[in-house]
Ligand SMILES: NC(=O)C1=CN([C@@H]2O[C@H](COP(=O)(O)OP(=O)(O)OC[C@H]3O[C@@H](n4cnc5c(N)ncnc54)[C@H](OP(=O)(O)O)[C@@H]3O)[C@@H](O)[C@H]2O)C=CC1
């Protein structure tokens with residue numbers, strides 16, 4: 001792709017997307033520019049061979065596609081700073097929880113091309129999941145181009161904007177719950193005497209394999225669970241304990257809090 005991709009914000013998500021794009025070789029390092037206030041973050045990014053700067057306006061001037069990878073509470077501040085410097089045809093990609101397309105357009109004060117996206121950190125290892133909502137200013141070719149970017153480090157789905165709070169809960173934030181699950185399983189294995197490194201490897205591989213089974217067999221997750229539970233065996237004992245201690249309802253409640261927070265953030 002012959003485009004300059006800019007990032008404002010070199011934090012966890014900016015670095016994950018940038019790293020994912022670089023690994024896929026969709027654009028070369030010299031066509032990526034990133035800004036941040038923190039020297040330390042920029043040093044990290046610079047090690048990847050991309051251009052870095054402390055000046056957000058410089059990124060705005062050079063970018064054909066501009067990713068705003070900053071926290072939601074400073075979106076309006078940064079947009080105010082850059083809005084007079086962006087290219088006419090730039091595609092703005094927002095990734096902030098609770099930032100809707102309408103508020104982004106309002107902050108720019110005109111109808112810019114906006115794609116609201118919700119990615120997740122597995123982008124860094126080429127297994128990201130991103131949902132996107134393009135506004136009506138983008139042509140079909142431009143939407144395809146954006147899809148290509150997010151596809152370069154994982155899966156992408158175009159969704160309706162009303163689903164974005166649910167997306168945040170089920171894929172933007174969910175790697176955190178999965179990491180907690182892996183950590184807890186590893187702790188239990190350590191309790192049983194297994195060395196910690198081996199416990200992380202085994203727990204993580206089990207999660208990876210189980211996820212692949214859901215994606216590749218097309219079978220209902222409940223049916224896949226049943227295949228593991230031998231009659232009067234070990235697994236059903238664990239399943240019974242999980243049901244007794246509210247495993248599923250705990251996940252559902254946690255995700256409802258996540259969605260609620262996303263909705264609250266969009267009202268600010
Ligand atoms: N982390 C995740 O898994 C996901 C995050 N997101 C979204 O991504 C966005 C970024 O999140 P995340 O990467 O976690 O946050 P981080 O705090 O890791 O990254 C934000 C970066 O922006 C920098 N920054 C702050 N102010 C400015 C400024 N005025 N100009 C340039 N850079 C600035 C911060 O520096 P400093 O630390 O010094 O303030 C920090 O390095 C958020 O909007 C979030 O909703 C979306 C999906 C998943």
Ligand SMILES: O=C(O)[C@@H]1CCC=N1
Pocket residue numbers: 096097168172173
């Ligand atoms: O925690 C957050 O607000 C961001 C959005 C999704 C994942 N991290």
